[in-house]
Amino acid sequence: xxxxxxxxFIIVLLAFVFMVFSALPGQAAKLPKEILVFASVDSVTTxxxxxxxSTEATYMPNIYETLIWVAPPGSDKAFEPGLAERWEASSDGxxxxxxxxxxxxxHDGGMLTAKAVKDxxxxxxxMGKGAAFIFEPVKEIKLIDDYTVQFSLKSAAPFDRIAASxxxxxxxxxxxxxxDRKWFDEGHEAxxxxxxxxxxxxxxxxxFKKFDQYWKGWKKAHxxxxxxxxxxxxxxxxxxxxxxxxxxxxxxxxxxxxTFDTKACCExxxxxxxxxxxxxxxxxxxxxxxxxxxxxxxxxxPYEDIIEISAAGLxxxxxxxxxYGQFGHDDSLHQYTHNLDKAKKLMAEAGHPNGIKDTLTFxxxxxxxxxxxxxxxxxxxxxxxxxxxxxRPMIWTAQWELMxxxxxxxxxxxxxxxxxxxxxPYETLYSLWHVEKKPYWNxxxxxxxxFDKMILTAYSTPDGDKAQMLYANAQKMLIEDAPSIYLFxxxxxxxxxxxxxxxVINPNYPRVPFWYNMYKE
Amino acid sequence: MLxxxxxxxxxxxxxxxxxxxxxxxxxxxxxxxxxxAYLGPRAKxxxxxxxxxxxxxxxxxxxxxxxxxxxxxxxxxxxxxRTHRPVMVGIIDHLxxxxxLMFSAIFVALLVGIPLxxxxxxxxNTLVDHLIRLFSVADVSLPSFWLAMIFQIVxxxxxxxxxxxxxxxxxxxxxxxxxxxxxxxxxxxLITGNWPAFTSVLSHLVLPTITLACFSMGLIARMxxxxxxEVLREDYITTARAVGVSEKExxxxxxxxxxxxxxxxxxxxxxxxxxxxxxxxxxxxxxxGIGSYITKAIFLNDYPVIMGVTMLMALFYVxxxxxxxxxxxxxxxxxxxx
Numbered sequence: 001x002x003x004x005x006x007x008x009f010i011i012v013l014l015a016f017v018f019m020v021f022s023a024l025p026g027q028a029a030k031l032p033k034e035i036l037v038f039a040s041v042d043s044v045t046t047x048x049x050x051x052x053x054s055t056e057a058t059y060m061p062n063i064y065e066t067l068i069w070v071a072p073p074g075s076d077k078a079f080e081p082g083l084a085e086r087w088e089a090s091s092d093g094x095x096x097x098x099x100x101x102x103x104x105x106x107h108d109g110g111m112l113t114a115k116a117v118k119d120x121x122x123x124x125x126x127m128g129k130g131a132a133f134i135f136e137p138v139k140e141i142k143l144i145d146d147y148t149v150q151f152s153l154k155s156a157a158p159f160d161r162i163a164a165s166x167x168x169x170x171x172x173x174x175x176x177x178x179x180d181r182k183w184f185d186e187g188h189e190a191x192x193x194x195x196x197x198x199x200x201x202x203x204x205x206x207x208f209k210k211f212d213q214y215w216k217g218w219k220k221a222h223x224x225x226x227x228x229x230x231x232x233x234x235x236x237x238x239x240x241x242x243x244x245x246x247x248x249x250x251x252x253x254x255x256x257x258x259t260f261d262t263k264a265c266c267e268x269x270x271x272x273x274x275x276x277x278x279x280x281x282x283x284x285x286x287x288x289x290x291x292x293x294x295x296x297x298x299x300x301x302p303y304e305d306i307i308e309i310s311a312a313g314l315x316x317x318x319x320x321x322x323x324y325g326q327f328g329h330d331d332s333l334h335q336y337t338h339n340l341d342k343a344k345k346l347m348a349e350a351g352h353p354n355g356i357k358d359t360l361t362f363x364x365x366x367x368x369x370x371x372x373x374x375x376x377x378x379x380x381x382x383x384x385x386x387x388x389x390x391x392r393p394m395i396w397t398a399q400w401e402l403m404x405x406x407x408x409x410x411x412x413x414x415x416x417x418x419x420x421x422x423x424x425p426y427e428t429l430y431s432l433w434h435v436e437k438k439p440y441w442n443x444x445x446x447x448x449x450x451f452d453k454m455i456l457t458a459y460s461t462p463d464g465d466k467a468q469m470l471y472a473n474a475q476k477m478l479i480e481d482a483p484s485i486y487l488f489x490x491x492x493x494x495x496x497x498x499x500x501x502x503x504v505i506n507p508n509y510p511r512v513p514f515w516y517n518m519y520k521e
Numbered sequence: 522m523l524x525x526x527x528x529x530x531x532x533x534x535x536x537x538x539x540x541x542x543x544x545x546x547x548x549x550x551x552x553x554x555x556x557x558a559y560l561g562p563r564a565k566x567x568x569x570x571x572x573x574x575x576x577x578x579x580x581x582x583x584x585x586x587x588x589x590x591x592x593x594x595x596x597x598x599x600x601x602x603r604t605h606r607p608v609m610v611g612i613i614d615h616l617x618x619x620x621x622l623m624f625s626a627i628f629v630a631l632l633v634g635i636p637l638x639x640x641x642x643x644x645x646n647t648l649v650d651h652l653i654r655l656f657s658v659a660d661v662s663l664p665s666f667w668l669a670m671i672f673q674i675v676x677x678x679x680x681x682x683x684x685x686x687x688x689x690x691x692x693x694x695x696x697x698x699x700x701x702x703x704x705x706x707x708x709x710x711l712i713t714g715n716w717p718a719f720t721s722v723l724s725h726l727v728l729p730t731i732t733l734a735c736f737s738m739g740l741i742a743r744m745x746x747x748x749x750x751e752v753l754r755e756d757y758i759t760t761a762r763a764v765g766v767s768e769k770e771x772x773x774x775x776x777x778x779x780x781x782x783x784x785x786x787x788x789x790x791x792x793x794x795x796x797x798x799x800x801x802x803x804x805x806x807x808x809x810g811i812g813s814y815i816t817k818a819i820f821l822n823d824y825p826v827i828m829g830v831t832m833l834m835a836l837f838y839v840x841x842x843x844x845x846x847x848x849x850x851x852x853x854x855x856x857x858x859x
Contacts, residue, residue: 204809397553
């Protein structure tokens, strides 16, 4: 009995010791040059390219391709050819013809033809999920020949920007166009991009391998495999980078972000994005039904402090609602600055020299750390002009529900983060300030028929210069009326090891690492 | 015994029904439209209305609850609003990772906690006892998320002994991928004889296991100590000593067996508690278990996932309790169930 007990105990102990020691050498494997490890914060909601409209957008452009791409900042032209070699629009902007590249193969062996393009876009339109709304102007898709596809529109629209959207515009293999969402979500894909999805473990890891028959070829230095590790904690991602377990990360803690460039191993790249923060003022009730008070508040906002403190300096004070770099942006528009004297003067003009008695409600999305950080800064400055606000953090879905409930019960001030689905300002201007019968996104509850008319004209004019001028005029109206405050346009950081080269930041495809261009030195 | 188990199972049904009703109501009174969550942020108002009808959200709450119960009785936990995948599939995908971590943690907690408790009782009020007490109290008191980060800094950053997180090394995973059989990587690697993967998986288990085990380890050590002290004062122990039975045999065979009841209860409850404790540990060690699955669901008010995971946790808790009761009866013949 005694010996049996001893023996059992020793066996268990030895097994434990063996397990611990056999575990010891297992983690030191150095990453080879042909493998890229990406510590990404972005999970996948769906792999269906027609329905995708969430954080999987980070990976989609490496698997799928669009007819054309919006060129990165600093390019000579606004667009770059994708699956279409060239394209043209009719003079009235109602017909858009795309001439496709020949010999493009999909990962499953299917070939790119005009029919594949028609079927892909029609699938997306028919499903009506995600960002399918961008194809609303499309009346008909015609096959001119095997490699020419023509889009007829109900009304003129900048279809080049729509076709280059980072959502919903992906072309799917003809072999998979009839598959349902379930099939894609089981981990299948049907793109013709540079990388093939090799395996997918939800919330854990995605592995991609290079597509040998990719139409651009593999002549330069490229990665054979990409391993995406889903890492939600910034501190963990930072340690992975520093120790060489990862090559690039999408997030590190804000406090580390500032000093990231001082590390010997790593560096921070910063690029523009079309993401921005607005502060909506409820124009349907007191006190923001008064334009002068709205303007006063616009002057009371500490723009620079907000960028410095809440975004670690990564941002630019917005000039109007259309972000820097996007078509329609106009740097010459009036920009409110932090000027408390002007703000007080406007409050006096509005008949409230001593401020407002009521306490106003200021809501923001509790899960958004940037909004959490700038809310107190705004509260503090508004108090200086006699406006007292009560900050109310809410989970985004709850905040949205409250705002959709109508202006009477909703906020006085609400912080909202926004990004456009495609690179035309119409979607932003229409969604956020166009008259809505039932509130859905216009949370300033702004009503201006002239503004509505002007943005619609701008959207449907085929003349780019005229559209730019009309968009500028529409923004002038918004800046003058001040239904919202345009806080700042976000600059997105990427954290990487120094030996990783070729990372291109394109604000039209925010957060997308284009792996095809990358390599390790 | 069988009657006892049947009676407990019936009680279990009532507990789950009550819990289901409470979770259902709570998830519906929280502001946030599930139809909007289902369609995504820029869906049109008409689409939202259509989905409201499709999901049955236009019906009264009691009808929705009835439908939920009907589906639940068929093993259908609904569809995630975020991913549109069945919740059952999501749970099956994520649960093995959590269970693997929990089993290894309870193994470590028992393996370390029980001997510590026994030694502590044997060396009552000596320096060894005080040191073990300090260790046990620290285990119970230190927050797991803090311990997790400290372990990462010390054992990954400073000493380079263990990986920072995940279930397997990136390169090893590529060269020697694990064939999925049970979903438990350790077992799958063992069954297929994949030794590089086996050692890598073990090394990845070490830090999250110790973090998760700490609380239970401290608790088990304290409970074992106090029950051992009681048992060691019993007459039959004195008799055993008088007849010359060795001290080790007295401690680990005669006394420990009789002191195991409360320890098993503690271990069982700790094990059940681990399913919730593992949620934030998984986040820090990017362990792809139930914690990763439910975190995003909570932020998006993905109520089918929240309810599905809550039901799973409740079921787990009640079943573990039942097993504990049966185990106690097995260890202590004086206890009769029924």
